[in-house]
Amino acid sequence: MLALLLAFAAAFTVRSLYGVPLSGGWVLFDVAAFGALIGALLQAVLHRLLRRPWPRRTLAVAGVAATLGASHLLFAPTAPAVLLVVVDCLRADRLSEERMPETWALAQTSVRFTHAHAQSSWTRSAMPSLLSGRFPAEHGSYRTRPTPDRIRADVPLLAELFSAQGWLTAGFVEQAQLDGAFGYGRGFGRYGFRDGKAPQLNQRFLRWNSIFRTVPRFVLLHYIDAHGPYTPKPVPKHLPRSALATSPSAAWRATINGIRTGKIKATSQDFARLAGLYDAEVRHLDRRLGALYDALQADGTLDASWLVFTGDHGERFGEHGDVEHMGNPDEAVLSVPLLLRPPGGVSGRVVSELVQHVDVAPTLLLAAGITPDAKMAGRDLRDVRDGDVGMPSFAEEWSGRTQRVAVREGGWKLLRSPDARLYDLAHDPMETRDVAGEHPEVAQRLESLIAAYFAAAADGSIAGVDWAQVPSARWTQGAPIVGDAQPGADTMKALQKLGYLDEDGDE
Numbered sequence: 229m230l231a232l233l234l235a236f237a238a239a240f241t242v243r244s245l246y247g248v249p250l251s252g253g254w255v256l257f258d259v260a261a262f263g264a265l266i267g268a269l270l271q272a273v274l275h276r277l278l279r280r281p282w283p284r285r286t287l288a289v290a291g292v293a294a295t296l297g298a299s300h301l302l303f304a305p306t307a308p309a310v311l312l313v314v315v316d317c318l319r320a321d322r323l324s325e326e327r328m329p330e331t332w333a334l335a336q337t338s339v340r341f342t343h344a345h346a347q348s349s350w351t352r353s354a355m356p357s358l359l360s361g362r363f364p365a366e367h368g369s370y371r372t373r374p375t376p377d378r379i380r381a382d383v384p385l386l387a388e389l390f391s392a393q394g395w396l397t398a399g400f401v402e403q404a405q406l407d408g409a410f411g412y413g414r415g416f417g418r419y420g421f422r423d424g425k426a427p428q429l430n431q432r433f434l435r436w437n438s439i440f441r442t443v444p445r446f447v448l449l450h451y452i453d454a455h456g457p458y459t460p461k462p463v464p465k466h467l468p469r470s471a472l473a474t475s476p477s478a479a480w481r482a483t484i485n486g487i488r489t490g491k492i493k494a495t496s497q498d499f500a501r502l503a504g505l506y507d508a509e510v511r512h513l514d515r516r517l518g519a520l521y522d523a524l525q526a527d528g529t530l531d532a533s534w535l536v537f538t539g540d541h542g543e544r545f546g547e548h549g550d551v552e553h554m555g556n557p558d559e560a561v562l563s564v565p566l567l568l569r570p571p572g573g574v575s576g577r578v579v580s581e582l583v584q585h586v587d588v589a590p591t592l593l594l595a596a597g598i599t600p601d602a603k604m605a606g607r608d609l610r611d612v613r614d615g616d617v618g619m620p621s622f623a624e625e626w627s628g629r630t631q632r633v634a635v636r637e638g639g640w641k642l643l644r645s646p647d648a649r650l651y652d653l654a655h656d657p658m659e660t661r662d663v664a665g666e667h668p669e670v671a672q673r674l675e676s677l678i679a680a681y682f683a684a685a686a687d688g689s690i691a692g693v694d695w696a697q698v699p700s701a702r703w704t705q706g707a708p709i710v711g712d713a714q715p716g717a718d719t720m721k722a723l724q725k726l727g728y729l730d731e732d733g734d735e
Contacts, residue, residue: 323335338568389415676700
């Protein structure tokens with residue numbers, strides 16, 4: 229009886245804690261078998277203390293079941309998986325053989341998109357787009373103050389869509405912005421934010437994966453190692469000298485806010501040192517990612533998975549005189565690396581066509597044989613080739629008093645912040661010169677796209693817009709639709725530590 233009780237308790241506990249679907253029935257049997265063996269051993273000890281006959285039959289049955297369970301965990305084939313690996317603050321130009329050799333090697337067996345856009349200049353608005361395939365104007369997550377926004381409940385997330393189709397889901401994140409109180413935990417059987425770094429995240433995920441390797445699963449891994457303050461150990465000796473205070477974290481935040489408000493006049497040498505510290509953090513993270521790739525290769529997960537690797541947004545090092553992220557959706561913070569690796573890999577293919585984060589969710593769902601939500605406007609990245617022009621790319625940011633929006637179509641980009649500036653990225657990739665006066669027809673076309681974007685978002689129909697037939701119009705800023713969240717004290721403390729609750733620099 230004790231063996232049966234512990235078997236049931238073990239299976240029930242694992243199912244409750246991790247949301248194991250029916251497709252994970254074998255795993256529940258494995259866990260129940262180990263619970264039964266422990267129960268049988270406890271029963272044997274109890275019988276011995278009470279000087280009763282040993283429960284040999286119970287021990288034998290439990291032992292056989294536990295052996296079968298162990299054999300299944302060790303030798304059963306790896307089930308299909310979908311892995312979404314996201315690095316906070318990772319710029320597109322940092323994915324190179326020199327700076328990230330481990331991930332660069334992964335890129336050689338992946339499709340690499342050289343022009344990929346995030347949907348915002350910071351995590352608060354960018355990650356919901358990545359996880360929902362919807363734009364910020366649709367998911368409504370913008371700010372941490374005065375009250376943190378929550379992802380709109382009527383916007384389905386990837387984990388919910390996978391879970392509804394019987395997939396096991398788990399999220400391993402190290403960023404307070406992704407606390408479940410903000411809506412990110414919806415659909416995940418196992419989800420939790422912890423204030424740590426890559427080694428701890430890898431350990432938690434790999435331990436979980438070793439148990440559920442035989443179950444179809446969708447997993448989010450979000451790393452914060454490249455996020456400021458940049459504190460690599462050891463600090464590279466060749467970096468330019470700088471008088472900027474960057475340690476401890478309070479000094480870092482004061483320095484960043486000082487630069488952003490103009491109280492500190494940073495030099496090119498100051499920016500170069502910040503970039504060097506950041507690069508050292510990226511290299512450290514890449515080594516830890518290499519350990520992850522090796523472990524996933526060894527247990528068969530990597531070659532059974534669709535894997536996307538990307539950054540949630542980029543980072544500035546002096547572009548427009550600014551640092552870090554948030555603020556204007558400049559190219560430095562919108563351009564992110566993007567890899568798509570199919571099961572078994574593919575001979576490294578490079579696509580230079582402009583793609584965006586809202587393309588990721590429908591791509592992963594279709595790859596798993598799941599129909600995407602009808603309101604997802606993105607396209608299937610598996611089919612994109614150079615010359616396949618998609619919809620315009622939109623990005624927003626509204627952390628302060630000014631709502632900023634950018635649209636890019638081809639080589640043209642219009643930024644409203646709140647005044648409009650037009651950039652010819654083909655000839656001015658650093659966005660140094662406003663050419664709206666020289667190309668009024670282009671500026672008007674992009675203004676019309678922004679107006680159509682917000683109008684369609686209000687109607688819930690961005691996916692249905694014919695972008696080639698947009699009428700001439702101009703957008704007038706209104707208050708976005710947002711939802712209030714109630715995060716815990718630990719989350720708010722972590723957000724404060726990262727600088728997201730500071731008043732300095734709020735424009």
